[in-house]
Amino acid sequence: xxxxxxxxxxxxxxxxxxxxxxxxxxxxxxxxxxxxxxxxxxxxxxxxxxxxxxxxxxxxxxxxxxxxxxxxxxxxxxxxxxxxxxxxxxxxxxxxxxxxxxxxxxxxxxxxxx
Amino acid sequence: xxxxxxxxxxxxxxxxxxxxxxxxxxxxxxxxxxxxxxxxxxxxxxxxxxxxxxxxxxxxxxxxxxxxxxxxxxxxxxxxxxxxxxxxxxxxxxxxxxxxxxxxxxxxxx
Numbered sequence: 036x037x038x039x040x041x042x043x044x045x046x047x048x049x050x051x052x053x054x055x056x057x058x059x060x061x062x063x064x065x066x067x068x069x070x071x072x073x074x075x076x077x078x079x080x081x082x083x084x085x086x087x088x089x090x091x092x093x094x095x096x097x098x099x100x101x102x103x104x105x106x107x108x109x110x111x112x113x114x115x116x117x118x119x120x121x122x123x124x125x126x127x128x129x130x131x132x133x134x135x136x137x138x139x140x141x142x143x144x145x146x147x148x149x
Numbered sequence: 150x151x152x153x154x155x156x157x158x159x160x161x162x163x164x165x166x167x168x169x170x171x172x173x174x175x176x177x178x179x180x181x182x183x184x185x186x187x188x189x190x191x192x193x194x195x196x197x198x199x200x201x202x203x204x205x206x207x208x209x210x211x212x213x214x215x216x217x218x219x220x221x222x223x224x225x226x227x228x229x230x231x232x233x234x235x236x237x238x239x240x241x242x243x244x245x246x247x248x249x250x251x252x253x254x255x256x257x258x259x
Contacts, residue, residue: 039192066245077236078193078249085245093246125192129245137183138247140192 037061039141041126047147048116056111056144058126066129067109068093068138069101071122078125084109116148153237158254161231167224169253171237174218181240182213183247184222186233193236193249196222227257 042057060067065086070078070093080093084103098120100112109128113120124144130136154172161167173182181200185193197204197211199220204211210223224231236252 068247070249072190077234077251080246080248083246091246094248123190127192137195137198138185138193140194142192143190 039126039128039139041124041141041144043144044142045145047149048113049149050117052116053112053114054116054146055113056124056126056146057108058110058141059108060126060128060139061107062128062130062139063106064128064130064139065106067103068127068129069099069109069111070125070127071095071120072125072143073122081111081124113146116146118148120146121148122146153239153248153250155235155237155250155253157251158256160256160258161224161227163229163257163259164226167222167227167231167255167257169222169224169235169237169255170219171222172219173237173239176217176239178217182211182217182220183238183240184209184211185236185238185249186231187236187252188230188233196235227255229257229259231255232257 039060068083069081072078079095082101084090087106102110126141127138129138183198184196187193199211213220234252234254236249
C-alpha cells in the first residue's frame with residue numbers, strides 16, 4: 036500500500052501564480068487534512084474534510100481553497116501565491132472511528148514562493 | 150478545543166528513560182490525548198493515544214493524571230534515533246480537528 040501520496044514533492048512559484056497540491060490515500064479513510072509547517076515551527080491546520088463532500092476551515096485557511104474530489108483525493112489550491120505561503124505542506128488521512136484513530140501523513144510538499 | 154503546553158526542548162542520555170510532559174488543562178471529558186513525533190522534516194508519526202487510563206505499546210507508555218489535566222510520554226530506553234520533535238495533541242470538541250502546537254524537541258545524547 037502506498038498510504039498517503041502527495042504531489043508534487045517540490046515546487047517553486049512566483050508571487051501571484053496559482054497551483055494545486057494533490058493528495059490521495061488508498062486506505063479507505065473518511066477524514067483528510069492539510070497542514071502547513073513553516074521553518075522551526077509546528078504544524079498548523081489549514082483545512083480538513085471529515086467525509087466526502089464536506090470541508091471545514093482550520094487555523095490558517097486564508098489564501099487557500101480545498102476540494103474533496105472523492106473519498107480518496109483531497110486537493111489544496113493556492114489561487115494567488117504569496118511569499119508568506121512558502122512552507123512545507125503535509126496531507127494526512129484518518130480512519131472513520133469517531134473518538135479514536137490516528138493520522139497518517141504523506142511525505143510533504145515543499146513550496147517556495149519567490 | 151484543548152490547548153496543550155509543552156516545554157520547547159529536553160535532553161536525555163542514550164539508554165535512559167525520556168519523560169516528556171504535556172499540560173492540557175482545558176481538555177474535555179471525552180477528548181483523547183494523542184502523541185506524535187516528527188523526525189527531521191518527515192511527516193509526523195503516530196506514537197500512542199489515551200483517554201483516562203495509562204497506555205503502553207511497543208514504542209512508548211502514556212501516563213495520564215487522574216484529573217486529566219496533564220500527561221507524560223515515556224520512552225523507556227531512548228536511542229539516538231528517538232531524537233525528534235514530540236507533539237502532544239487534543240482531538241478537539243468534534244474529535245476531528247488535530248492541532249499540533251510547537252512540540253518538544255528531544256535531544257538524545259550519547
